[in-house]
Amino acid sequence: MFGLGRKKKKDMQEPGESLILWGPAAGTEHAEQEEREREKENPGMIDGIPVSPGALPGRGKIVTFHSPKGGDGVSTVAANVAALLARHAGTVLVDLNGVGAVRSRFGLPSDCPVNILDWESAEDRRHISVYEHQCGLALVPGVVHYDDLERVNPALVFRVLGILKDAYEYVVVDAPPVNGANPAWAAAVVSDRVFTVITPDRASIDMLGGTVNYLERLGCEDRSAVMLNKAGVPGGIRVADLVDKNPLGVEFKAILPYSDAVMEYNNRRQVVALARPKDPFSRAVSAFTEEVFD
Template identity: 30%
Template sequence: MPVLVEQDPTLVGTLGHALPTGSQVVATTERALAWLDQHPDEYAVVLGPSVELLAALGTAEDLRIKRPTVSVVLVREQFDTDVLTRAMHAGVRDVVAAGDEKAVTGAVERAHQLFQALRGPGGARQLGRVVTVFSPKGGVGKTTSSVNLALALTDRGARKVCLVDLDLAFGDVAITMQLFPTHSIEQAVGSEDSIDLAMLEGLLTRHQDSLTILAAPSHPDVRERVTPLLISRILRALRDGFDYIVVDTSPSFDDATLTALDETDECVIVATLDVPTLKNVKVALETMDMLSIARGHRHLLLNRADEQVGISVEKVESILGMPVSAQVATAVDIAAATNAGTPIVSEKPGHPASLAFTHLAASVTGEPIPAPDGTNATAAEQPRARGLFRRGRS
């Protein structure tokens, strides 16, 4: 797919019509290069009019050497022979006028043809990974954790992430992000035999922070019509278009949750420092062991982790028999950000809670994720976060 670099929302809308469905939009050339590092099968970078000419030419020079299969399309409000000459020398494939949508579409199509010629139509493709967030007890902050983890996994636009709300009776993902979806998983009911990525894209709701949502039904009675087969095929189809699919589940081993856990690559278990929750989590982990769910790919998130309650992290690890991957302390800022519809990872990326979710994301991916200060965050840097780094399913 093409990557469009443009900051002007009006131009994004105009140029977006000329690009294939599913094209990624980023604001800077730096984010475009970061995106390409994660997506080896992208075939074009479209540099919009807001990208300064020198930056555009520098990006083209860089890609000409490092990624020769990626074509650069330069879009200008106006250009002359000098611009064309400099663009050609830098390795730009096409220079087109901003108002000519057909020219943009044609340039991108030529880029795809060139990509196929250089790489072949059967080039390797890496499927996305499913991350299921689960807790056997309600009220532990599972949905808030799911939302913030998904935002952290986007790495500020470098990854495509879809957040699926599988709490089919009382899902709160959309309202937590102050989104009002026109479609939800309900519109996929009965389509088990025809589910594909193109169909699902029409049901998704985009959040401003490079995150896409598949919302839960608006009425609880719909959950009886969402079959395990439908859920399984939805998650498998989303793997084709996203790097990570984060699944928020209900606080029970219902059919939807069990199906998600069966499809999962990594599982995040959310717990709080109280005896009833830890007892339920212990039983849940034993159940997961019996069902062979996510063995070696579990990550424990301690939410509202305040030492004053009298249960230490060491005690939790001893009780549950697994290390803590990340801790999020109680903070008024988290609730305030959630109530405002701007999750803490977006509202205050430097907040301790945001850093904890970033470290959790690093534990899940097994890869460093840049922190707000530009350093690489790894799970090992989070106090007592000794998460597992193995990849792939058991």
């Protein structure tokens, strides 16, 4: 275990030797006490870093959608949920998921200058820069060039979400996989809900365990749920094998069926849930939105 191999029993009992796999560093108890005191003074903050939804002031709710890997339809799910919410409440969609996803979904003009980097010097809602879409949804598009991705850091994410939470009822985040390789973790730790979107393919399913474990370590376990997208896609793992047999040990918060209309309306730069509400995917995402956000 832990790379110890099969040491002989007498080797493990040499006088004066001890094997320590994990133990507190000197002064740990005092440091932990100081940390607890700081958190009492500023709830939801540790060393000045937000670690819970209550750490950011504001009346709104932050909801993050992500997946274990790319290609699971996170941008589509986030865009449809946000557009549905915008019919009844002030809603903004923030794109942390690379370059162009939100711009493409909503048909922003190629010369639209608005992007998340406009917020680098923003201090309050008077300085916010959003794009108002005709469906009533506010958009904070992602960066325009891949070279600028590194500028989207945790500090910027906290600033953007903190200001938006005070200005909108719902802040929907389209995020890349939540892990230590990108600032999506910063959105997760201050989100009221975190939804992991997976598809019925082997790679997505195999990576789910690591994703769930990482969210647990971030303290998001009680705020997290899993969604199955593209259920019934040709060549995919059968839904019955995932739901009835439940090999993953998770309860899906929503099962969104595969539909050709999703790609069709994405290519039209339209939100399928608004443009074709009777489509099976549209019905499922509408039911999910009503149940979770009613």
